[in-house]
Amino acid sequence: xxxxxxxxxxxxxxxxxxxxxxxxxxxxxxxxxxxxxxxxxxxxxxxxxxxxxxxxxxxxxxxxxxxxxxxxxxxxxxxxxxxxxxxxxxxxxxxxxxxxxxxxxxxxxxxxxxxxxxxxxxxxxxxxxxxxxxxxxxxxxxxxxxxxxxxxxxxxxxxxxxxxxxxxxxxxxxxxxxxxxxxxxxxxxxxxxxxxxxxxxxxxxxxxxxxxxxxxxxxxxxxxxxxxxxxxxxxxxxxxxxxxxxxxxxxxxxxxxxxxxxxxxxxxxxxxxxxxxxxxxxxxxxxxxxxxxxxxxxxxxxxxxxxxxxxxxxxxxxxxxxxxxxxxxxxxxxxxxxxxxxxxxx
Numbered sequence: 339x340x341x342x343x344x345x346x347x348x349x350x351x352x353x354x355x356x357x358x359x360x361x362x363x364x365x366x367x368x369x370x371x372x373x374x375x376x377x378x379x380x381x382x383x384x385x386x387x388x389x390x391x392x393x394x395x396x397x398x399x400x401x402x403x404x405x406x407x408x409x410x411x412x413x414x415x416x417x418x419x420x421x422x423x424x425x426x427x428x429x430x431x432x433x434x435x436x437x438x439x440x441x442x443x444x445x446x447x448x449x450x451x452x453x454x455x456x457x458x459x460x461x462x463x464x465x466x467x468x469x470x471x472x473x474x475x476x477x478x479x480x481x482x483x484x485x486x487x488x489x490x491x492x493x494x495x496x497x498x499x500x501x502x503x504x505x506x507x508x509x510x511x512x513x514x515x516x517x518x519x520x521x522x523x524x525x526x527x528x529x530x531x532x533x534x535x536x537x538x539x540x541x542x543x544x545x546x547x548x549x550x551x552x553x554x555x556x557x558x559x560x561x562x563x564x565x566x567x568x569x570x571x572x573x574x575x576x577x578x579x580x581x582x583x584x585x586x587x588x589x590x591x592x593x594x595x596x597x598x599x600x601x602x603x604x605x606x607x608x609x610x611x612x613x614x615x616x617x618x619x620x621x622x623x624x625x626x627x628x629x630x631x632x633x634x635x636x637x638x639x640x641x642x643x644x645x646x647x648x649x650x651x652x653x654x655x656x657x658x659x660x661x662x663x664x665x666x667x668x669x670x671x672x673x674x675x676x677x678x679x680x681x682x683x684x
Contacts, residue, residue, distance in 0.1 A: 339513040339514065339516050339517035339520065339560075339563050339564070339567070340517060340567065341439060341442075341514055341517060342446075342513070342514035342515060342516065342517020342518040342519075342520070342521070343517040343518070343520050343521045343524070343567055343571075344517075345443075345446055345518075346450070346453070346517070346518045346521035346522075347521055349365065349446070349447070349450065350450050350453075350454060350521070352365075353365075353447040353450040353451065354450050354451055354454040355451070357447050357448065361447075362447055364672075365447060366443070366444070367667060367668075367670060368667075368668060369440070369443045370667065371663065371664045371666075371667030371668050372594075372664060373436055373439070373440065373594075374417075375659055375660065375663030375664065375667070376594065376595060376598050376655060376659050376660045376663075377417075377430075377433055377436055377598065378415075379655065379659050380430045380433070380598045380599060380602060380655070381411070381414050381415070381429060381430050381433065383430075383602050384429045384430035384601075384602060384605065385408065385411060385429060387602065387605045387606065387609065388406045388408060388429060388605075389408070390609060391406055391605070391608065391609065391612060391619070392406065392408070394609070394612050394613065394616060395612060395616055395617070395618065395619050396616040396617050397616075397617045397619065397620035398619045398620070399619060399620055399621045400425075401425060401426060402619040404424050404425045404426050404428055404503075405426050405427070405428060405429075405431065406428075406429075406619070407424065407428045407429070410423075410424060410428035410429055411429070413428070414428065414429055414430075414433060414437075417433075417436065417437045417440045417441070418437060419433065419434060419437050419503060420434040420435075420437040420438050420502060420503050420504075420506040420507060421437070421441075421507060422503075422504050422505065423503070424503040424504075425503065425504075426502065426503050427502045427503040427506075428503070430598070430601055430602065431502075431601050432597055432598060432600070432601050433598070434502045434503055434506055435502075435506065435510065436598075437506070437507075438506045438507045438509070438510035438511075439510055439514075441507060442507075442510055442511055442514045445511075446514075449515075449518065453518050453519070453522055454522075456519075456522055461519065461522060461523070464515075464519050465519060468512055468515050468516050468519065469557075471508070471511075471512045471515075472499060472512050472557055472560065473557070475499055475501065475505065475508055475509060475512065476497045476498060476499050476556065476557065477497045479501075479505055479508070480495060480496070480497055480498045480499070480500075480501065480505075481494040481495045481496065481497055482494065482495075483504065483505070484498070484501050484504045484505055485498070485500070485501075485504070498556065499512075499556050499557075499560070500556075513560070516560070516563075516564060517564075517567070519564075520564040520567055520568065523564070523568065524567075524568055524571055524572075528568070529565075529568065530572055533565065533568050533569045533572050533573075534569075534572040534573060534574070534575075535573075535575065536573065536575045536576050536577050538569050538573075539566075539569040539570060539573050539577045540577070542562065542565045542566045542569045543566060543569075545562055546559070546562045546563070546566055549562060591656065592649070592652045592653065592656050594656075594660065595651075595652035595653075595655045595656040595659075595660055596648055596649065596652040598655070599648055599651045599652050599655055600644070600648040602651070603644050603647040603648050603651065604644060606647070607640065607643075607644060
């Protein structure tokens with residue numbers, strides 16, 4: 339959702355009238371530079387950890403066999419691992435969402451024109467269509483086709499939008515479209531008179547956290563996020579000043595690296611447990627129950643260790659992988675923009 343909002347803000351004026359091949363190529367190179375170098379490096383690290391796990395584990399259940407599937411390397415390299423090829427997201431698990439977002443990036447320039455031309459009733463129709471897509475995924479696709487490893491053969495699964503390796507692309511597309519629509523609402527200053535104040539941001543943030551904590555209906559949680567994005571975008575008061583402080587800005591800069599390396603830190607923790615329990619991966623249903631052997635203080639220590647390791651590793655990957663690679667490839671993208679020939683794509 340946030341990607342749909344941000345990309346609309348950055349690129350809507352560039353793609354709203356016409357799309358040339360030069361524009362499109364430079365845009366794709368820029369998006370590739372943003373996500374792929376770090377994906378490539380973290381995938382390599384994940385493969386190393388996975389090979390060690392295979393060497394040490396004496397039993398691996400089918401679900402973990404998918405998660406620790408070395409044969410998924412080509413699919414991960416091509417960013418197609420979330421296009422209904424696997425039961426669960428393989429290797430560096432968070433990259434499932436990168437896979438879905440990449441293919442939405444490819445589609446995005448061709449969506450800008452239609453969204454830019456939306457008026458009042460058109461926005462209502464678009465919202466209804468997006469809501470219909472969420473409902474279809476949650477109440478039809480998920481029970482019949484998604485997360486099949488969690489239910490017995492012949493039984494329907496629970497309604498959910500928690501789709502990753504199976505139908506994650508459509509979940510991502512629905513959220514991305516909602517983000518684009520949220521940007522159109524932002525441009526029209528929808529609810530500005532209410533959401534621009536600090537109390538509005540605090541209220542929506544609190545409601546969102548409570549909804550997540552209390553496990554309310556998933557679609558109600560989804561409905562809160564456009565309000566949260568708008569409340570942040572409209573605000574020019576104390577909330578804006580707080581969000582612009584250096585520590586929070588720094589965490590924002592590191593957020594992609596943190597997302598891409600946190601599972602590597604967890605997998606490293608698995609390796610430590612595996613040395614004492616070689617049958618750790620024997621069953622998906624009993625795996626998380628294994629954690630109950632830890633006391634509360636030990637659990638907190640493990641949690642803080644993972645968070646600390648994630649922060650430290652993300653600083654390194656941001657400084658030595660993410661930024662240098664992005665700058666290099668963006669320079670290449672700039673040279674693409676300077677080419678004279680143009681082909682109109684729409």
